[in-house]
Amino acid sequence: MGSLRTRGFSHYRWQTGQVAWLLHRITGLALVLYITMHIWVVSSLQLGEGPFEATMAFVQSPLFRFLEVGLFFCVIYHALNGLRVIAIDFLGATEKHVPIFWVLVVVGGVLWVIGGADMITHAIEQMNHGDPFFPSLGG
Amino acid sequence: MLSMLKRSGTKSGGSTAWIWQRITGLVLVVTLFLHYLFLHFLNGGTVTWEEVTQRLSSPLFKMIDLTFLVAALFHAGQGLVINIHDYVHRPGWRVTLVTLAWLLMLTLLITGTVTIVTLEPAYIDQLQLGAAQAVGAGGVAR
Numbered sequence: 456m457g458s459l460r461t462r463g464f465s466h467y468r469w470q471t472g473q474v475a476w477l478l479h480r481i482t483g484l485a486l487v488l489y490i491t492m493h494i495w496v497v498s499s500l501q502l503g504e505g506p507f508e509a510t511m512a513f514v515q516s517p518l519f520r521f522l523e524v525g526l527f528f529c530v531i532y533h534a535l536n537g538l539r540v541i542a543i544d545f546l547g548a549t550e551k552h553v554p555i556f557w558v559l560v561v562v563g564g565v566l567w568v569i570g571g572a573d574m575i576t577h578a579i580e581q582m583n584h585g586d587p588f589f590p591s592l593g594g
Numbered sequence: 595m596l597s598m599l600k601r602s603g604t605k606s607g608g609s610t611a612w613i614w615q616r617i618t619g620l621v622l623v624v625t626l627f628l629h630y631l632f633l634h635f636l637n638g639g640t641v642t643w644e645e646v647t648q649r650l651s652s653p654l655f656k657m658i659d660l661t662f663l664v665a666a667l668f669h670a671g672q673g674l675v676i677n678i679h680d681y682v683h684r685p686g687w688r689v690t691l692v693t694l695a696w697l698l699m700l701t702l703l704i705t706g707t708v709t710i711v712t713l714e715p716a717y718i719d720q721l722q723l724g725a726a727q728a729v730g731a732g733g734v735a736r
């Protein structure tokens with residue numbers, strides 16, 4: 456990181472953009488991995504009601520609801536930062552890209568807490584009804 | 595075919611990918627929002643067979659889901675290609691991985707399209723009726 460100063464860039468500006476870009480790449484790749492599994496899981500719809508409900512009982516168990524909070528983070532981050540990148544490219548928002556980033560962190564944070572709380576509430580309700588945290592197929 | 599894949603690493607191929615990554619990104623903001631709204635927040639948080647088949651019996655929802663599918667897979671495929679071009683420099687490996695990435699997207703596109711298009715309650719009733727008749731006939735086909 457010491458080399459940043461020697462490049463003559465404003466230290467903090469460069470850093471925010473760099474971290475934002477790396478996170479965009481990581482969340483994007485995570486979403487590709489997810490969508491691959493998701494389309495495969497949902498294709499069990501073709502097998503009819505029984506097999507579909509069995510699959511969904513597995514992927515809507517408390518464990519997966521907690522994992523979903525992480526997925527929701529990736530979605531919100533990638534979507535909002537993607538909009539920020541588009542705004543920089545098309546709306547000339549380059550000058551303000553750092554403040555925009557922090558505004559979006561707050562907006563995204565609020566959305567994540569609201570949605571995430573909903574998902575965790577579901578998981579807790581299920582466990583109060585006696586559902587195990589770890590799902591078992593065919594159970 | 596191979597030369598086409600190699601050319602996707604050139605400047606012109608790159609800027610086409612660049613603009614499409616932004617267009618599909620904007621489409622995804624809308625479709626992904628609707629997806630979360632209907633499948634997580636408006637249905638009490640639990641997806642059921644009943645609810646999905648109901649919704650997908652509407653041509654409008656089929657269209658929305660197909661748009662979502664195509665935009666997401668195109669965006670995902672291009673995202674993978676961007677990464678392959680950034681980290682893989684040996685031409686042979688590049689072409690191989692880019693081909694595999696698009697083959698994966700094509701497979702997912704076919705799987706997803708079949709799921710969305712064939713999910714017709716009437717069609718499923720027919721299938722189940724057919725199965726019931728087969729059982730009723732004592733397992734003798736036809």
Ligand code: HEM
Nearest residue numbers: 480483484486487490534537538540619622623670673674
């Ligand atoms: C929610 C709406 C979305 C928006 C607004 C969006 C926006 C963008 C933009 C603008 C880029 C290009 C970034 C750049 O050129 O620096 C990008 C890259 C990418 N996106 Fe998305 N995206 C969205 C959803 C998705 C989804 C659902 C996936 C996965 C299936 C995904 C996977 C990727 C990948 C893998 C990249 C390549 C990132 C890189 O390594 O540079 N995106 N996205």
